[in-house]
Amino acid sequence: MRIFTNFPDARGEIARDLKEMGIRYQAETMQDKDVHDNPDFQVLELLNYQYQLSNINLMEMLPMIDSQWCEAEFTERMSPEWFLNPGNAWKLREEIWTPFLEESGEFSYTYHHRMHSQVALIIDELGSHPHSRQLFLGIWDLKEDPMRRGERRVPCSLGYWFVRRGLDLHVSYLQRSADFSEHFNNDVYLACKLLEHIAREADLNVGTFTHWLGSLHVFEKDVEGVF
Secondary structure (H helix, E strand, O other), X not given: OEEEOOHHHXXXXXXXXXXXXXXXXXXXXXXXXXXXXXXXXXXXXXXXXXXXXXOOOHHHHHHHOOHHHXXXXXXXXXXXXXXXXXXXXXXXXXXXXXXXXXXXXXXXXXXXXXXXXXXXXXXXXXXXXXXXXXXXXEOOOOOOHHHHOOXXXXXXXXXXXXXXXXXXXXXXXXXEEEEOOOOHXXXXXXXXXXXHHHHHHOOOEEEEEEEEXXXXXXXXXXXXXXX
């Protein structure tokens, strides 16, 4: 596993790995959209990619993300309201998210809905069971998501595993699929911000960020902007 001290260096090296070692194929779907005959969705992909950030600095990530959307999205994810769907953050990236609104006017899932109540439980557990290895915040729903494949959107994130050692809180972010051009930077920022939030609420230091990606990829339509 490659270990980096900062995200800008990590992203540059990850881009190089993807360019030099990625495998090409034609995607059948993108989210829940059929793209099997669309050459724009030829894929350059790395499987089972993993790296770690030993130092997290959210400020240095800001020039690399859609900061307005990320802040609005994180606020919604942490909202105490019971059910925010579709919420309002998506309107800040309307061109990306509008195609995924369903006939009901909602999304098939939201991170707020999947994360709701789990964050508070993890913070409590960090106090009562500081050495626990069971602090997993799940996004993938084993009851719903396997039945949705190919018909409705399912989460790209599987979940976040938190572990406290001493006064440091570490997170491993498990992601089945990551679009390197459209979402990767934002996803990393939001995961690191979640770690920072939980560490602050639990009166702990921010530790390391480890990222496992089942499929790290870029589509043909975006290659020029990435490399």
